[in-house]
Amino acid sequence: MNESGQGHVDPRRDPAVAVDVLLQALPYIEAFRGSVVVVKFGGNAMVDPELFASFASDIVWMHRVGIKPVVVHGGGPQIGAWMERLGRKSTFVDGRRVTDAETLEVAQMVLMGKVNSDIVTALNANGPVAVGLSGTDASMLAAEPHDPELGFVGAVTEVHPELIERTLDMDLVPVLATIGVDASGQRYNINADDAATAVARRLGAEKLVFLTDVAGLLADQHDPGTLIARTTPAEIESLISDGSINGGMVPKMSGCAEAVSGGVGSVHLIDGRLPHVLLLELFTHAGVGTMVTP
Numbered sequence: 218m219n220e221s222g223q224g225h226v227d228p229r230r231d232p233a234v235a236v237d238v239l240l241q242a243l244p245y246i247e248a249f250r251g252s253v254v255v256v257k258f259g260g261n262a263m264v265d266p267e268l269f270a271s272f273a274s275d276i277v278w279m280h281r282v283g284i285k286p287v288v289v290h291g292g293g294p295q296i297g298a299w300m301e302r303l304g305r306k307s308t309f310v311d312g313r314r315v316t317d318a319e320t321l322e323v324a325q326m327v328l329m330g331k332v333n334s335d336i337v338t339a340l341n342a343n344g345p346v347a348v349g350l351s352g353t354d355a356s357m358l359a360a361e362p363h364d365p366e367l368g369f370v371g372a373v374t375e376v377h378p379e380l381i382e383r384t385l386d387m388d389l390v391p392v393l394a395t396i397g398v399d400a401s402g403q404r405y406n407i408n409a410d411d412a413a414t415a416v417a418r419r420l421g422a423e424k425l426v427f428l429t430d431v432a433g434l435l436a437d438q439h440d441p442g443t444l445i446a447r448t449t450p451a452e453i454e455s456l457i458s459d460g461s462i463n464g465g466m467v468p469k470m471s472g473c474a475e476a477v478s479g480g481v482g483s484v485h486l487i488d489g490r491l492p493h494v495l496l497l498e499l500f501t502h503a504g505v506g507t508m509v510t511p
Contacts, residue, residue: 222411238401242500249499250252252386252423252482257413258290258336260430262489272428273339275495276390280346288340288347288392289416291409292332304419306307312465313363313370316406321369324406328394336392347390352397358412360397360405371397371405373412376419414472419478420475425481427469428489433507434470436461445509450474473509484509 225307262268279286286357288338296314300307300323315387316324333349340347352358357380358372378401384391393414417425437441442447448456458463473484487498487506497505 234359238463238501241326243500244494245283245500246282247494249286249423253285253287253417253420254279254424254426254430255289255413255417255420255481256304256426256495257409258489260411260429260489262427262428263290263292263332264294265490268489269335269339269490271492272489272495273382274343275493276340277343278496279344279499282389285420286390287381287385287416288330288336288390289395289409289413290332290336290392290404291395292328294323295332296320296327297325297338299327302395310366312468313367313408314406315367316369317368321406322405325396325404326405328396333392333394340392342392344482347392348384349392349394350380350384351394352407352412356398357393358395358407358415360399360407362405363408369405371399371407373397373407373415374475378416378419381416381420401491410469410472411442414476414479417476417481421480422487423482424479424499425476426485426487426495427472427473428494429469430488430490431466431486432488433486433505434462436467438463438466446504446505447510448479449510451508466498470509477509477511482510 219255258272266365276286276288297307303323329351337347351371355377355382358373359375359377361374362393363370363372379392395407395409413425432441432444434445435441436445441500453462453470476484485506485508486500487494491505494505499506
């Protein structure tokens, strides 16, 4: 992609383009080598086979050049599909799925047994690089009820990062399913955006990247040409106050601001519908989404 964002040049037909891309990537590789980058995986990229494969190759590429990716995933569409198969209807309050005991069982089955395994398998198709984890492992994601009205939907109270850190020390990619647990052993379904933010803050990540189904933060939600390429927590607060950021973008952008304010180097909101969007955002001059910095 060129800097105007228009068009695509096949580097196989133009070696100069391939060289330029490599030269662009080099300083970013040098800057981020050894750094933790938390990637929240979700949206269309989880259900489109080509985008899924693109995401997997991007994560493996990052790992190969010395970056330490940590993948945090949800699985809302997959949980919904299994609920339908079982003849159950999902109910949502403020964008969060009401989770009774049976729904929690479905969420655990889908997140830990299906989605997590699929991601790990896709990554390991490129070599033995990934390990599947759950927030219940070593009580990694300590949780409490988010709201009694939502049932077993959890809020992260603490992240115990030791298992993630040991996995990274073994030069492996942790892939984390967002089921948390409280002190009594009760499990909770945790919003993946919330979990990724908490993990990134606890690890002191260099970057937190959200793969979404939008281009990024738009000044006008109906005009893709109004993408805000860079912003700060203070600007986000102002945009929320004046109503420019509204609806489902409020918790997402509040989470971005919270992560940066909590010590994460930068947060990126990018369009997971674009192939290889991780590499485009992190390793080219142009970038393709919204970056939140202190």
